Amino acid sequence: MKPQQSDRLFSIQQIQMLERNAKADRHQPSLMELAGKAIFSQALTLIKPGQGPVLLIAGPGNNGGDAMEAAAHLSAAGYTTDMIRIGEDAARSPEAQLALNQALHAPIQHLPADVSLVPSTDQPAYQLIVDGLFGIGLNKPITDAAAQLVAQINNYTAQTGCPVLAIDVPSGLHAETGAIVGGAAGCCIAATHTLSLIGNKPGLHTGYGKQLAGQVLLDDLQLAAVAHSGYVACLTDPAQIECHALSRKAYTHKGSFGDVAIIGAAPGMAGAGILAARAALFAGAGRIFLVQPDTELRLDMLHPEIMCRDARQFEFNKQVIVIGPGLGQEQLAADLLRAALQHPCPVVIDADALNLLATKPELAALLQTRTAAALLTPHPLEAARLLALSTEQVQQNRAMSAKELAQRFGCHIILKGAGSILCGPQDRHYRINPSGNPGLASGGTGDVLAGLCGALLAQGMEVGDAAAFACWAHGAAADELVAAGSGPIGLHASELLPVIRSLLNRLVTGRI
Ligand SMILES: NC(=O)C1=CN([C@@H]2O[C@H](COP(=O)(O)OP(=O)(O)OC[C@H]3O[C@@H](n4cnc5c(N)ncnc54)[C@H](OP(=O)(O)O)[C@@H]3O)[C@@H](O)[C@H]2O)[C@@H](O)CC1
Ligand SMILES: [K+]
Known part of the structure; x- marks a missing residue:
């Protein structure tokens, strides 16, 4: 449209x-x-x-x-x-x-x-x-x-x-x-x-x-x-995005809305993985696995719906993968990223997984030759590492940086920051996300975005649409919280989750 x-x-x-x-x-x-x-x-x-x-x-x-x-x-x-x-x-x-x-x-x-x-x-x-x-x-x-x-x-x-x-x-x-x-x-x-x-x-x-x-x-x-x-x-105008895949039919079951495997939450960084997994839960994925390099966490007590697994025994099946939140950069993390890149299902690559891509050319080459959808969600510093530039150089021309990443890796990009830039390797026009505010400048909000993207992909949205829809809902949730007086000061990632859920339900039923 x-x-x-x-x-x-x-x-x-x-x-x-x-x-x-x-x-x-x-x-x-x-x-x-x-x-x-x-x-x-x-x-x-x-x-x-x-x-x-x-x-x-x-x-x-x-x-x-x-x-x-x-x-x-x-x-x-x-x-x-x-x-x-x-x-x-x-x-x-x-x-x-x-x-x-x-x-x-x-x-x-x-x-x-x-x-x-x-x-x-x-x-x-x-x-x-x-x-x-x-x-x-x-x-x-x-x-x-x-x-x-x-x-x-x-x-x-x-x-x-x-x-x-x-x-x-x-x-x-x-x-x-x-x-x-x-x-x-x-x-x-x-x-x-x-x-x-x-x-x-x-x-x-x-x-x-x-x-x-x-x-x-x-x-x-x-x-x-x-x-x-x-x-x-x-x-991005969310009303123009094809989100039919999210609407629920009476005859559906949990298998209809896809599986998401969040790979991350290494020791000391469990929170990042938990936030991504919870975001996938609140955004409607059918089943969510939190796959950890060391099973520090056996259960998310607040959300026992999330299934915690040990990465060494995890079987890649048909899950959409979100890899990176709290992953670390150890050898096992690199091995998991290799497995994720070889997995023929959509993958969202965030945080430490982006840093691994920047330092390991063989992983970058795997990404370039992959055929299933891949979405990279760098903030400007991560983008700078991937492009071997300074953060200032990335910020001097954010759209050009995002387009360069999309071309170089043959995948979709969300370059985060004020007015996130979105583009895919074949796109004639890039997108700018209009929602969001400085309340999002706090730890964990990026993990929420990555989990949200994974959930939308698992439900069958096309990768460019999923990225645009996720970015918009993520920013709009922060805007609603600020309008209600819960930010920008002190706004935190967990608070976004119920608001994102409400926004998605309103969007899908045409109430926005
Ligand atoms: N054309 C039309 O019909 C219409 C135009 N419209 C309006 O015009 C605007 C564009 O106009 P514009 O092209 O004249 O450019 P503008 O930004 O006003 O200044 C350029 C001048 O500044 C100079 N200059 C540049 N940098 C400088 C610096 N750092 N320090 C000092 N000087 C510097 C530069 O000098 P030069 O480098 O060329 O020697 C040149 O003299 C547009 O934004 C809209 O508002 C609308 O009304 C619609 C109809
Ligand atoms: K002016």
Whole structure:
């Protein structure tokens, strides 16, 4: 099924192509005029008349032109409007020159770029800052005067709570990767809202973008062509995922919902395996085995439904395997991973099993030649080990890293972290998971995700769908817990389980 237009995510090149085609086709009103009106309308939802001035930042490119258009509308509507311009006026594009001309003839107070933005008791605080410093044309780190302005704005908003509406993308963020342009050498505006123009963009939903873009809004600037244009990725919409396999018929029995073998829970790390096994239980797998390198645990007292087994005597049968949570990296762990990779059933590879893959080329080669489905669930550090990169390099382009892993190992990938990236080796579009929050940044939540993936595969879901469904439910469970006041502080992995169960039941019966 095709994703909804708002869930489609476009590359910078695709947006620029849409812009070029639109400019060739039409003259009045210009895209910049439409962008200015869209920003003005959005700003009106965040401000109130008589409640303090609005500050607009206009950079050297067309992002700045959009800000100048919006400024003219705001001042015409009676709002006290201040503007800071960066860049040579003579070097602006023709549309931006027109916008500048309007802004210069409107009752707008033009402030120098090095003005001191300090909240004071003498004058009313800004009720909104509109960030039009840089958009998709940012091609190097923000430095010098522009960087000082970014720092001032971030300080000001941190002190006052003033909202920031970013035009198209928070200035400093790479609209495609979600990284800060230039990494530590760059900087970025922290927006509370971002109005993405023409199409939605991947960088607003993953990595730093997930935090710095704030709430993402969309205006297609009346470009009908967006609906037919190519896109690079989409946001997961759980309602669009084929989950028929999970619905229960009256004549089914426990054998109908598959067996999951969690291989892990080595001495000292039993909790990771238990959490994965419990997640498989709460997500509806028919039978769950917890297979341990040393049978430290004979029974999960809280969930005796889980069958604890000794790995040395375990017979691989038709189970879906989840290998890694608390597995360790001893010789027996490597032998178990070899057996799992040779097993002709779906396998989920997590945690220590990923670290073993990174250090043992013969195991990586087995994975590459395997025909049954394989799903790898690395966090950025595990992905970095698999790709022989640094974590920073992985995070600089999360989608590229996930795609590289999918290609290299011929399997499906969930690259975890803010805005998890999902892709398979044959996928034309990757996915970004929109649910979840920092409450998930605690030990054991990854084990829960791995067990959940295993349970969905055991029930017959296709691997890409299972990964997307699992990621969404995992993140949405954390969101529900935060909404109920049980996080993000102190949210822990075990709490996710009943909420995931409830979400899956609601999803399958169309109540979400
Ligand atoms: N085109 C259209 O019809 C429409 C465009 N729209 C809007 O325009 C935005 C894209 O506009 P844009 O392409 O002009 O890019 P933008 O991000 O404003 O800035 C580029 C300028 O910044 C400069 N520069 C770059 N990095 C720098 C740095 N670190 N430090 C200093 N300078 C730096 C760069 O200089 P250069 O490197 O080229 O010398 C160039 O001058 C888009 O996000 C959307 O808001 C919409 O209104 C729809 C219609
Ligand atoms: K911006």
